[in-house]
Amino acid sequence: MPLVEAIREAIIGGEFVPNQRLVEADLSTQFDASRASVRSALLELANEGLVERIQNRGARVRAVSLDEAVEISEVRMVLEGLCAAHAAAAVTGVEIRELRAIGASMREAVAEGDLLGYSSLNQELHRRVREIGGQRTASRLLERLRGQNVRHQFRLAMHPGRPAVSLPEHLAIIEAICTHDADAAEAAARKHLRSVIDTLREVDRTGQEPRPR
Template sequence: MPEERPVVAGIREAILSGEFVPNQRLIEADLSERFAASRAGVRAALLELANEGLIERVQNRGARVRAVSLAEAVEISEVRMVIEGLCAAKAAERATAADIEELRGLGERMRAAVASGDVLGYSALNERLHRRVREISGQGTASDVLERLRAQNVRHQFRLAMHPGRPNTSLPEHLAIIDAIADRDPDAAERAARAHLRSVIGTLSEVGAADAR
């Protein structure tokens, strides 16, 4: 395995978890020590992550975590709407009985999290549901693209999760995706996934309007 692979995975995970925040400088020497990698390995990892859009290189300043604007977050969600619709449709075609049972179980856990006010728990289940739909779809290329987009948009995803009333709005949207896949109805699954992402875009706009006030 090339030396930079664990460094790429480690930095990506730190960004996804919020440990590395937008505009934070990434010091090669610190990363080299943290991941027990050579400076050359760290530089190669940073180049790959720059190609993914997760970090940016600043002349004479090194690398930093790239900050995604609200306008770009909306664009990312518009792209996700198309690709996640595809994945939901494929999942409806390919889901096994065990897959459907698992998705139903996730839906019940999401319902319980909303009922108990467990926002962070609901957010984690939300991400797991989207990941399982991608996996069930068998669309490897789509999954890779969506994972990169999710990583770029992680800050805005967290803000969405914390937006008042958002779990109560998104729960029925997620349950509709599950129901369509369980019914093995690709068209309904695609419509449900697209409707959910339209709702995400609408909420992003609400968050932006609140920030502007």
């Protein structure tokens, strides 16, 4: 795996947390890479918005405020809607069965109270919708935005009662795509992201910092 991708995945996966210092020497040892390669990777990740460079202090994982998380979600609302509409137009029979299987697994995860499993399926669904839609520019932008917003996404996934709210929203997206209804798919994706924004604000008001169980 390329170094920049490995560090990116460590940030997105929560191995490195917001505001954590990223020491070149430590990263060089951890990823068995040269200091120059690490420096280049951190510069690239800074351009993506995942890392910030602090003058005379090196680099750290960039923390994203609530206001920025909301802005990111507003942009996602447009892009996710676009990808869902494209997916509805392009989806094949095999892909329809795959999407319905993901939906069934999401129902099962919610019924069993498996929050982490549901969160993983949530990410898988959004990824497959992007891939089926084939809108590569939107997909690249969404992947970058997902990385920037990862901490808020985790807090959202762990928020009590959230899966019961988001499950029917995801099922509506699946149904619209599987019935080739591009307008309904776009509307369902946008509705889901509006719900995400509302819940982000709610989580921030409660001050909760949930942890996986």
